[in-house]
Amino acid sequence: xxxxxxxxxxxxxxxxxxxxxxxxxxxxxxxxxxxxxxxxxxxxxxxxxxxxxxxxxxxxxxxxxxxxxxxxxxxxxxxxxxxxxxxxxxxxxxxxxxxxxxxxxxxxxxxxxxxxxxxxxxxxxxxxxxxxxxxxxxxxxxxxxxxxxxxxxxxxxxxxxxxxxxxxxxxxxxxxxxxxxxxxxxxxxxxxxxxxxxxxxxxxxxxxxxxxxxxxxxxxxxxxxxxxxxxx
Amino acid sequence: xxxxxxxxxxxxxxxxxxxxxxxxxxxxxxxxxxxxxxxxxxxxxxxxxxxxxxxxxxxxxxxxxxxxxxxxxxxxxxxxxxxxxxxxxxxxxxxxxxxxxxxxxxxxxxxxxxxxxxxxxxxxxxxxxxxxxxxxxxxxxxxxxxxxxxxxxxxxxxxxxxxxxxxxxxxxxxxxxxxxxxxxxxxxxxxxxxxxxxxxxxxxxxxxxxxxxxxxxxxxxxxxxxxxxxxxxxxxxxxxxxxxxxxxxxxxx
Ligand SMILES: Nc1nc2c(ncn2[C@@H]2O[C@H](COP(=O)(O)OP(=O)(O)O)[C@@H](O)[C@H]2O)c(=O)[nH]1
Ligand SMILES: Nc1ncnc2c1ncn2[C@@H]1O[C@H](COP(=O)(O)OP(=O)(O)O)[C@@H](O)[C@H]1O
Ligand SMILES: [Mg+2]
Ligand SMILES: [Mg+2]
Ligand SMILES: [Zn+2]
Ligand SMILES: [Zn+2]
Numbered sequence: 001x002x003x004x005x006x007x008x009x010x011x012x013x014x015x016x017x018x019x020x021x022x023x024x025x026x027x028x029x030x031x032x033x034x035x036x037x038x039x040x041x042x043x044x045x046x047x048x049x050x051x052x053x054x055x056x057x058x059x060x061x062x063x064x065x066x067x068x069x070x071x072x073x074x075x076x077x078x079x080x081x082x083x084x085x086x087x088x089x090x091x092x093x094x095x096x097x098x099x100x101x102x103x104x105x106x107x108x109x110x111x112x113x114x115x116x117x118x119x120x121x122x123x124x125x126x127x128x129x130x131x132x133x134x135x136x137x138x139x140x141x142x143x144x145x146x147x148x149x150x151x152x153x154x155x156x157x158x159x160x161x162x163x164x165x166x167x168x169x170x171x172x173x174x175x176x177x178x179x180x181x182x183x184x185x186x187x188x189x190x191x192x193x194x195x196x197x198x199x200x201x202x203x204x205x206x207x208x209x210x211x212x213x214x215x216x217x218x219x220x221x222x223x224x225x226x227x228x229x230x231x232x
Numbered sequence: 233x234x235x236x237x238x239x240x241x242x243x244x245x246x247x248x249x250x251x252x253x254x255x256x257x258x259x260x261x262x263x264x265x266x267x268x269x270x271x272x273x274x275x276x277x278x279x280x281x282x283x284x285x286x287x288x289x290x291x292x293x294x295x296x297x298x299x300x301x302x303x304x305x306x307x308x309x310x311x312x313x314x315x316x317x318x319x320x321x322x323x324x325x326x327x328x329x330x331x332x333x334x335x336x337x338x339x340x341x342x343x344x345x346x347x348x349x350x351x352x353x354x355x356x357x358x359x360x361x362x363x364x365x366x367x368x369x370x371x372x373x374x375x376x377x378x379x380x381x382x383x384x385x386x387x388x389x390x391x392x393x394x395x396x397x398x399x400x401x402x403x404x405x406x407x408x409x410x411x412x413x414x415x416x417x418x419x420x421x422x423x424x425x426x427x428x429x430x431x432x433x434x435x436x437x438x439x440x441x442x443x444x445x446x447x448x449x450x451x452x453x454x455x456x457x458x459x460x461x462x463x464x465x466x467x468x469x470x471x472x473x474x475x476x477x478x479x480x481x482x483x484x485x
Contacts, residue, residue: 115322118333144314145334145381146323151308152337162305172276175285176305 001081003187005069005102007092007127008111013137014091015044016168017111017177022051024178025087033085035076037069038093054083066092066099070193073103077187087181100126103191107184109177111135114142114150121153126195128154133180134161137168233257233295233311233389235416237278240289242440243270248288250441253434257389260407260417262427265436271420272317274436275392278418279314280304288439308338313386315393315410320374321366327377328362335385344384351380351409355401357470375399376406383409390416397423400469404429404459425458 006014015036022032036044037058045055056079060068069092080088092101102108110131112120115138121128128134134154139147151163162180166173202218217231235255239248255261263271273288281292281299291298303309323330327349332342345362352360356376360369369377375396382391391410396403396419407426411417421427428451435442471478 118323118325140316141318142322143316143318143378143381144386145330145378146321148308148337149323149330149333152333164305170273170276171287172280 001077001086001088001186002181002184003077003080003088003090003103003106004109004181004184005090005092005106006109006111007101007131008094008135009097009113009116009124010094012094012111012113012116013135013166013168014094014111015047017135017137017166017174018089018091019048019051020166020168020171020174021177021181022048022053022089023171024175025181026051028178028182030086030182031084032087032089033080033083035079035088035090037065037072037090039065039095044091054080054085060093064096064099066096066101069093069101070103073191094127097123097125097127100130100193100195102130102194103187104194105185105187105189105191107132107181108194109133109135111137112154113138114147118146118149118153121150121157124157129158130194131158131161132184133164133177134158135164135166135173135177137166139165140167140169233416235278235390236291236293236296237274237441238291238293239441240282240284240291242288242438244438246440248290248440248442250434250444253441253444255416255418257414257416259432260411260419260430262430262433263418263420263436264422264427264433265442269436270439271436272394273439274434274441275314275394275418275420278390278392279310279312281310311388312390312392313382313388313410315378315382315391315396317394319371319399321369321377323366325366326362327360327364327366327369330366331377331381331385334381338385340385348377348380348384351383352376355379355406355409357400357466357473372400376401379406379410383412387412389414391418393417393419393421395420395422397421397426400466402466404462424454425462428452428455428458 006018008014025032033054034048035056036042039060042057045057048055058072108131110128114136154163164173164176202220203216208215219229221227237253239251242248263274265271277286277288277290278292281304282290283298284291328345331345331348335342335344349360356372358370358373360373360377396406403426427433428447431447433445
């Protein structure tokens with residue numbers, strides 16, 4: 001079985017691109033199963049179910065949605081195998097830019113919206129820099145020059161990635177993405193993350209509500225960038 | 233270079249009436265048809281060098297063969313410049329920064345900026361300056377800058393244009409600058425002047441290429457008067473923008 005992580009900021013077009021890619025995977029004779037992870041609520045499962053593929057939702061609630069996704073990797077895989085899937089597609093919530101929920105053997109796809117401007121690739125961090133495939137959406141809304149400048153910025157931060165120009169409305173680029181998924185390797189054995197996620201490192205991570213500095217312990221960073229360990 | 237469009241299927245899944253169209257270097261071809269008839273989709277098939285993998289299932293060949301997959305997937309190697317329907321830039325930066333960055337991405341000299349500005353300013357009555365913010369340009373200024381950027385920086389052998397009318401720029405001049413020398417040009421248009429400047433036009437209907445019309449000599453005779461009307465309209469527009477009152481002398485074309 002193959003595993004694909006589809007990450008990217010909310011509204012970037014993950015579900016739209018994913019749905020077109022599923023149709024192309026079906027044309028290629030591959031059976032897909034989808035896990036949608038979100039924080040509190042999602043309606044993506046209803047959209048995807050219309051394609052007749054098995055869909056499962058995981059809500060992370062107060063856990064970092066990417067940590068939650070990583071923690072549940074094994075469960076997702078065993079569920080997808082029990083559904084007889086050839087490809088497990090996991091759409092992430094895409095809210096935490098510190099985390100990149102990409103296991104090394106999975107195909108890491110970062111969906112990014114070109115209308116967010118040419119400086120966005122510099123802001124996204126490991127989500128973009130450790131991806132195998134970068135899907136640039138909404139190119140229909142900008143000029144060719146803007147698409148090219150955007151692409152240049154993506155290559156600057158992730159020189160080895162494959163860039164797919166896709167359109168979530170028309171399905172442009174989805175066949176290319178489906179081909180890349182078909183040609184990706186199978187997952188097997190133990191998987192490692194590509195990028196270490198920040199774990200619970202401070203009192204805020206574990207539920208402290210008071211804002212005053214004196215209540216906080218752990219590895220903490222000040223506005224001026226100074227980082228210190230506060231505590232025993 | 234010859235580009236061949238191999239007909240696919242229309243929105244009802246029926247084979248397109250036009251089974252094959254060849255376009256050679258130096259030709260300007262129009263694409264006409266009502267809204268929703270598939271004009272932008274045809275342009276998009278050309279831009280992607282479709283290989284039966286778009287909704288129309290068309291094939292686009294270069295000199296009779298499918299293009300190298302590398303060319304399809306790397307826009308920097310694609311011999312295509314495209315002016316899309318968008319009337320505005322979204323990137324939040326100055327004209328200088330953006331054009332220099334685009335020049336670098338295409339491996340061109342960032343110093344071409346002054347040439348781009350000079351050309352843009354021949355197309356619009358409202359001058360574009362290097363330090364203007366892209367997002368603050370008017371529709372006319374943005375279109376003029378997009379045209380000049382394509383003519384100077386992109387400078388590709390295939391040029392795809394999705395409507396240059398309605399932006400208040402000198403469209404005949406814009407089409408001339410975009411066409412350059414010996415390029416393959418496909419232009420979507422509802423504008424009689426632009427449509428008659430082409431050698432042939434593809435008529436779109438229900439997502440398919442319905443027929444190809446050769447511009448007749450009789451039609452070409454319209455061109456001069458259409459051009460005069462167009463120049464007249466632009467000059468009136470300019471007078472009104474400047475806050476002037478039109479007088480009877482302006483009523484003569
Ligand atoms: N114009 C345009 N809109 C798009 C494109 N891709 C997605 N959208 C729209 O963007 C919105 C968010 O898309 P969605 O797939 O739900 O994003 P997600 O939150 O990342 O899953 C929807 O309204 C889509 O119709 C695209 O390529 N072009
Ligand atoms: N041959 C085709 N097969 C299926 N769908 C098509 C075809 N041609 C166009 N469409 C669809 O029809 C809609 C309108 O097409 P578009 O190219 O935007 O038209 P126009 O530019 O002429 O207004 C789009 O959603 C497009 O995906
Ligand atoms: Mg979604
Ligand atoms: Mg259109
Ligand atoms: Zn996180
Ligand atoms: Zn914390």
